[in-house]
Amino acid sequence: MSSPTRPTLKSIARRLGISPSTVSRTLNGQGKSNRISDATQQAVREMALELGFAPNRLARSLRLKKTATVGLVIPDVSNPFFAAIAHEVAVAAREHHYSIALCDSQEETAVEVESLESLAHWHVEGLLVCPVGESGEHFRDWERGGTPLVVIDRVPPGCDFPSVTSDNRGGAKDATRYLLECGHRRIACIQGIPTTSSNEERLAGYREAMEAAGVQVDERLVVGESFLEEAGYCGMRKLLGAKPRPTAVFAFGNLLALGAMRAVRERGLTIPSDVSLIGFDDYPYADHLAAPLTTVAQDCRALGRRSFERLYEAICSGQPAERACCRVPTTLVRRESVRSWE
Amino acid sequence: MSSPTRPTLKSIARRLGISPSTVSRTLNGQGKSNRISDATQQAVREMALELGFAPNRLARSLRLKKTATVGLVIPDVSNPFFAAIAHEVAVAAREHHYSIALCDSQEETAVEVESLESLAHWHVEGLLVCPVGESGEHFRDWERGGTPLVVIDRVPPGCDFPSVTSDNRGGAKDATRYLLECGHRRIACIQGIPTTSSNEERLAGYREAMEAAGVQVDERLVVGESFLEEAGYCGMRKLLGAKPRPTAVFAFGNLLALGAMRAVRERGLTIPSDVSLIGFDDYPYADHLAAPLTTVAQDCRALGRRSFERLYEAICSGQPAERACCRVPTTLVRRESVRSWE
DNA sequence: CCTCTTAGCGAAAACGTTTGTGCAACGCCT
DNA sequence: AGGCGTTGCACAAACGTTTTCGCTAAGAGG
Numbered sequence: 001m002s003s004p005t006r007p008t009l010k011s012i013a014r015r016l017g018i019s020p021s022t023v024s025r026t027l028n029g030q031g032k033s034n035r036i037s038d039a040t041q042q043a044v045r046e047m048a049l050e051l052g053f054a055p056n057r058l059a060r061s062l063r064l065k066k067t068a069t070v071g072l073v074i075p076d077v078s079n080p081f082f083a084a085i086a087h088e089v090a091v092a093a094r095e096h097h098y099s100i101a102l103c104d105s106q107e108e109t110a111v112e113v114e115s116l117e118s119l120a121h122w123h124v125e126g127l128l129v130c131p132v133g134e135s136g137e138h139f140r141d142w143e144r145g146g147t148p149l150v151v152i153d154r155v156p157p158g159c160d161f162p163s164v165t166s167d168n169r170g171g172a173k174d175a176t177r178y179l180l181e182c183g184h185r186r187i188a189c190i191q192g193i194p195t196t197s198s199n200e201e202r203l204a205g206y207r208e209a210m211e212a213a214g215v216q217v218d219e220r221l222v223v224g225e226s227f228l229e230e231a232g233y234c235g236m237r238k239l240l241g242a243k244p245r246p247t248a249v250f251a252f253g254n255l256l257a258l259g260a261m262r263a264v265r266e267r268g269l270t271i272p273s274d275v276s277l278i279g280f281d282d283y284p285y286a287d288h289l290a291a292p293l294t295t296v297a298q299d300c301r302a303l304g305r306r307s308f309e310r311l312y313e314a315i316c317s318g319q320p321a322e323r324a325c326c327r328v329p330t331t332l333v334r335r336e337s338v339r340s341w342e
Numbered sequence: 343m344s345s346p347t348r349p350t351l352k353s354i355a356r357r358l359g360i361s362p363s364t365v366s367r368t369l370n371g372q373g374k375s376n377r378i379s380d381a382t383q384q385a386v387r388e389m390a391l392e393l394g395f396a397p398n399r400l401a402r403s404l405r406l407k408k409t410a411t412v413g414l415v416i417p418d419v420s421n422p423f424f425a426a427i428a429h430e431v432a433v434a435a436r437e438h439h440y441s442i443a444l445c446d447s448q449e450e451t452a453v454e455v456e457s458l459e460s461l462a463h464w465h466v467e468g469l470l471v472c473p474v475g476e477s478g479e480h481f482r483d484w485e486r487g488g489t490p491l492v493v494i495d496r497v498p499p500g501c502d503f504p505s506v507t508s509d510n511r512g513g514a515k516d517a518t519r520y521l522l523e524c525g526h527r528r529i530a531c532i533q534g535i536p537t538t539s540s541n542e543e544r545l546a547g548y549r550e551a552m553e554a555a556g557v558q559v560d561e562r563l564v565v566g567e568s569f570l571e572e573a574g575y576c577g578m579r580k581l582l583g584a585k586p587r588p589t590a591v592f593a594f595g596n597l598l599a600l601g602a603m604r605a606v607r608e609r610g611l612t613i614p615s616d617v618s619l620i621g622f623d624d625y626p627y628a629d630h631l632a633a634p635l636t637t638v639a640q641d642c643r644a645l646g647r648r649s650f651e652r653l654y655e656a657i658c659s660g661q662p663a664e665r666a667c668c669r670v671p672t673t674l675v676r677r678e679s680v681r682s683w684e
Numbered sequence: 685c686c687t688c689t690t691a692g693c694g695a696a697a698a699c700g701t702t703t704g705t706g707c708a709a710c711g712c713c714t
Numbered sequence: 715a716g717g718c719g720t721t722g723c724a725c726a727a728a729c730g731t732t733t734t735c736g737c738t739a740a741g742a743g744g
Contacts (some may be wrong), residue, residue: 006487008730018696024732027690035692052486055462058404059730067400072444078429080422087420090446094453099460102414102444104432111436121399145348145396224452229626261630284571285627288603292632350700361724366702377722378701401700404729 007051016043023048027055061123069099070311071119073129075107081254081281081300082130085152088304089128096312098125105132107228111137116327120145126311133154133196148314148321154308155197162314162321164307164328168198171296171330172205172250175278177292178332179248180213183341186277188221188246190235190256191288202252202280219245224256240267240275245278246339253283255294272339282333285298290333349393358385365390369397375536403465411441412653413461415471417449423596423623423642424472427494430646431470438654440467447474449570455480462487468653473498475538490656494649495538497667504656504663506649506670510540513638513672514592516548517620520674521590522555522635525683526618530563530588532577532598544594544622563588565607566598574601582609582617589618590680596623599635614681634677644670 002193009027013020018040025034026044043226047053061067074082086102092102101124109132116138119127127142127149136156142149143161151163179187185219189206192199203222210217220242223233232251239246240263251257257279264271271277271291279286282297306326351369355362360382367376368386389395403409414431418422428444435442443466445457451474460479461469469484469491478498484491485503493505521529531548536542545564552559564583566577574593581588582605593599599621604612613619613633621628624639648668656663 010730012720020731021695022693025693028732035690037692040692052483054459054463056465056730058400058465059407059699060732062400062404062701062729063731063733064396065699069443076429077419078422078426079456080420080425083422083425083428084420086425086428086444087418087446090419090444091448094446094456099464100444101411102428102432102442104429105437106433114436117396121396122441123398123400141394158715257624258630265630283627284600285625285631288600288607288632289627289630290632290634319549351702352700362701363703364723366700367723370702372703377720379722382722398700401729402702404699404731405701405703407729509725 006056007053008056009053009273012044012047012051012053016047018044024191027053049177060065065123067123067125068097068100069101069122069124070308070315071101071103071115071122071124071127071129073103073105073112073115073119073127075105075112075130075132077102077104079255080283081298084300085130085154085304085307086297088301089308090310092305092308096308098312107132109134109138116142120147126150126315128152128299128307128311130154131159131196133193133198135195146320148311150307150311150314150321152303153198156192157195157197160323162310162323162325164303164310164326165198165201165329166298166303166330168201168330169205169208171280171298171332172202172208174205174330174332175250175280175296176206176209177213178334179250179338180209180215181279182248182276182338184248185215186218186221186246187215187245187248187250188218188223188239188242189250189252190224190232190239190260191222191252192224192227192231192256194225199252206250224252226308227253227255229255229262232256233263234259236260236263237267240264240269247341248278249275250278252280254279254283254295256280257295261291271337276338278338286333286335289337291337294335294337296330297333298299298330348397348398349390349395350678351395354386354389354393354395358389359479360386369395387391407465409465409467410439411440411443411464411466411568412650412657413443413445413457413464413466413469413471414475415445415447415454415457415461415469417447417454417472417474418606419444419446421597422625426642427472427646427649430643434647434650434654438650448531449474451476451480458484462489468492470494470649470653470659472496473538475535475540477537487564488662490653492649492656492663494645494654495540496535496642497538499539502665503666504652504665506645506652506668507540507543507647508640508672509669510543510552510672511547513640513674514544514594515551516547516672516674517592517622517638518548518551519555519622520676521592521618521680522551522557524568524590524618524680526590527557528560528563528588529557529590529592530560530565530581530584530585531594532566532574532602533564533594534566534569534598541594547630548592569595569597571597571601571604574598574603576601578602578605579609582606582611587617589683590620591617592620594622596637598622598638603631603633613679617651618680622652628675628677631679633679636671636674636677636679638652639675640672641670
């Protein structure tokens, strides 16, 4: 009872007493060019409809060497930032009649490696990946396959695939400059995974702005080593213990900011009167927080869409996408988590 | 240069001067049972390693009639609630060596229908779907295919597939009772899509609690018709305009609560002094909101995991999963968005 | 009546696997 | 020497498509 064996080209052909090729051609709109009579075409279409025929895409893909599928590898889909990217990719893929195979690498490089292999087995036509970022060795293997790949958000060290990322340096620079303009001088930052490009760029932007303003960076004030909430919490605890305490903190990720807020709160302090905070990434809730969060908003939708489109072009052209990095601008959205000193 | 044609069973066989079947058997660990000599097996394995052989899962699936893939259809992956489910499903799938094909139905039934079709073409072995919920007609077609399907969160009208949902009625009852205990009597609610089971159940729980407390439900105080943020906003605006104004509002979704907060804020009012608010769904940010949100927390992880596991069992057993609905308990997390009247 | 088009379709190979069956060659027993 | 069991592998079909090539029959032209 379970499987009434879906109809196939063959079964349709058999019922009509014709050959599978004829059925295939009509159903693919090649009836005219192959001189299938209108009568036959009619019959085929009717029968297909009646039986609810759906072509087996496995067989089709095998034959055509085209799967119309792209892989999407994401460190954690439940992170709103990545979720937004995934959403946009899914929408774009649908528009182009592509399917997407999703893997959640759980922020672990080992899982990421495994995911890449799995997707290779499925012969996806292209790969979109937000790398965990610690290492990029395993991407070498992928490269040999000749399947296009586009990296999103974080570029792992030693990886020169085409990428789509936010303008991290610019964003961080804007944020830091803003803090400086507000009169802050002891500005700390809680960074993410230090080896990732996005982190490095943000750090660079931070340093650059500090330097331009002629204020020395106190190295004890740059803390953190992962993008997770816990790291934000620990980082902020450490910073609050420092003396003199920094007057402003720049958190390099949404989860980091969240953890930082938890630490501040736990200490009985308030933002921004006791300490100012700026985050990276925006989200709908930011507006309603106890201290509405000033943050460097990334355009997740653009990230998702642009990356899919670059990949799609590469797939269609048969060429790997241009190695160049595509930068999506960020915008500083000013809310109320930064205190102004005059 | 693009495609150096990945190695196949055949190519390995040719190089070694043996037959593809032998290669297949060794690589599948059936060497012993098929009396392939150790020498041959050695040679095969080495060659496979050297060429970086990866079996073509399309061909494999075609032959085996097993794709080791499940479809996941979600109304909006960027919604934290669904994102959490997706994450958990992805993790569970990986543990069972299953791949997942993702579709975002964009909260539109038409897209959902299309997604189902697409996934059927791919011959996924099972389907997990969080339905948009307006209608369940199109699920009938799926049923004929004999492929197991599990519905998550919302059960559309007239759909009797196995499902995994939160204990919506219980959760809503708890929340309403809590409001009553706090002394509220004029309690409004902003509902989501009225035809969905989750909405109906929440509404039922609300009514039940009200009735049990002997307070009449004022029908003008139940507003709303979608789960989107905008609906929450409009709903709250309407409620704030009512006279006498309700003292408490129960929003049936996370986005609804968000929209409601926006409306309150815009009106220059505060939660909970001017109006109390309870939400449905929990999220990490709730703690840090201006008025830390009291909410009925759903166990998204359990929802995701349980649904995958039910599906997996159905797949393995060859039977469709039990029609019964699996209920995941909710917990009321009390924060500070509800004012207590004595 | 013979050839040439052209319309209309079928046969078969191929994509890369898996698997049931067949079949040599070898050793062993009687 | 003949029979038998075992070892070690090859052949071929099948999964459901797509596509190249070619075939037949009818009509047109001479």
